[in-house]
Amino acid sequence: MxxxxxxxxxxxxxxxxxxxxxxxxxxxxxxxxxxxxxxxPFQPGGEPPEMLGRDQSGTNVTLDDFPDRVRVVTFWASWCGPCLTEIDVMEQLAGQVPDSDLRVIAVNVHERNPVRVRRMLRRLDDPNLLYTEDRRDIIVDRYDIESIPLMMMIDHHGEIRYVHQGYGESKLDQIIEELNGLLVEQAKDRREG
Structure with missing residues (x-):
C-alpha cells in the first residue's frame, strides 16, 4: 500500500x-x-397550584387549607438526595415557627413504588411538615414540573414570591432570608389589620 x-x-x-x-x-x-x-413551571408573582396532593389519610390537600399564613411547597422524591437534604432543612426551619404563621407542604412526586414511599414517609414523619403524594403525577403533568427539588414560597396573600429549582447548601442563607422577610411582612400586616 x-x-x-x-x-x-x-x-x-x-x-x-x-x-x-x-x-x-x-x-x-x-x-x-x-x-x-x-x-x-412557577414564577414569582404567579398563581400557585391549588391542589397539593393527598395526605397520608387519603384526604385531598389544597392551598386554601392554610389561609393567612406563609406557605412553602416543595416537590420531592425519595430517590432524590438533594430533595431529602432540603426536606431535613425545611423540617428544622418549620420547627422554629408556629404553625399559625408557616406551613410547609412536601409533595412527593415521580415515585413508582408506593411501598417505598410509605416506608420513607413513616421515617420522615415530622409534625412540622405536611407530607402529601401526587401518586399519578397529576400536579407534575399539569404544571410541567421537570426537575426536583422545586420549592416555592407563597406569601400570606397567596402569591408566589420566591421559587428555587434544585437545592444546595449555598442557597440556605438566601432561603432563610426570604422566609424571614415573608414572616415579617405577615406579622406587620396582622398588626395593622
Whole structure:
C-alpha cells in the first residue's frame, strides 16, 4: 500500500472523529443553554397550584387549607438526595415557627413504588411538615414540573414570591432570608389589620 493511501484512511477516520468531537460539545452546549432558558413551571408573582396532593389519610390537600399564613411547597422524591437534604432543612426551619404563621407542604412526586414511599414517609414523619403524594403525577403533568427539588414560597396573600429549582447548601442563607422577610411582612400586616 502506498503511504498516501494509508494516510487517507487514517485521515478519514480522524476526520469523522473530529466531527464527532465538534458536534458533541455543540449539542451539549445547546442542550444546557435551552435548559437554562427553559421557563420554570412557577414564577414569582404567579398563581400557585391549588391542589397539593393527598395526605397520608387519603384526604385531598389544597392551598386554601392554610389561609393567612406563609406557605412553602416543595416537590420531592425519595430517590432524590438533594430533595431529602432540603426536606431535613425545611423540617428544622418549620420547627422554629408556629404553625399559625408557616406551613410547609412536601409533595412527593415521580415515585413508582408506593411501598417505598410509605416506608420513607413513616421515617420522615415530622409534625412540622405536611407530607402529601401526587401518586399519578397529576400536579407534575399539569404544571410541567421537570426537575426536583422545586420549592416555592407563597406569601400570606397567596402569591408566589420566591421559587428555587434544585437545592444546595449555598442557597440556605438566601432561603432563610426570604422566609424571614415573608414572616415579617405577615406579622406587620396582622398588626395593622
Amino acid at each position: 502506498p503511504l498516501d493511501v494509508v494516510r487517507n484512511k487514517h485521515h478519514r477516520r480522524y476526520r469523522g472523529m473530529s466531527r464527532f468531537q465538534f458536534v458533541l460539545p455543540f449539542a451539549v452546549a445547546l442542550f444546557l443553554l435551552s435548559a437554562a432558558h427553559a421557563e420554570m
